[in-house]
Amino acid sequence: MSIIINILITAVASYFLANVLSGVSFGSFTQAIFFSIVLGILNAIVKPILIFFSLPITILTLGLFILVINALIILIAAYFLDGFNVNGFWWALIFSLLLSLVTSILQSLI
Template identity: 55%
Template sequence: MKYIVSLLITSVIIFLLGNILPGAHITDYFSAVLVAFVLSILNVLVKPVLAIISIPITILTLGLFMFVINAVIILLAAQLVEGFKVNGFLGALLFSLCLSLVQSVAQNLLDKQEQRR
């Protein structure tokens, strides 16, 4: 159940960012749900492989290279989901940064709400 709630919250965030940010565009909410689902699959399957391959550069950049990996994951998702477009690498990087920031705030709010129960 927690995964479904997280997926729906991420979908709302993706939909809003896709309509607010200049480098990204999403056509409808269903596409946002698909993007959230595809991102979760890519984060499980592709991101660990990219992280292992890029360990040396990640260490040299003190972990900042992970933002590049996240942008690559966003670009892959844009290729896989027809209703989601990102204008180049910088658009994907901006989308990735904003998505990570808003997701962490939303996750903190959910965690605080669960602690109150």
């Protein structure tokens, strides 16, 4: 049950942020739900692999390179989904930062 709630929280937060940010867009709310499912899968499978291979640069930048990895995960999700568009790396970076912030606030409220 908590997985479904986390998916819905991520979908609501990402749909809200897509309406606020001009460089990110969704076709519909169902696309935001698909995005949150794909994002969860990518975070579970691809992100640990990217973190492992970029460990030296992550240590060198004191962990700030993980922000770049988060933006890359957003861009990979945009590649796989037709109704989700991101207009470049910087929009993906801003979107990933705000998405992390908003979802953590919403999850703490619930």
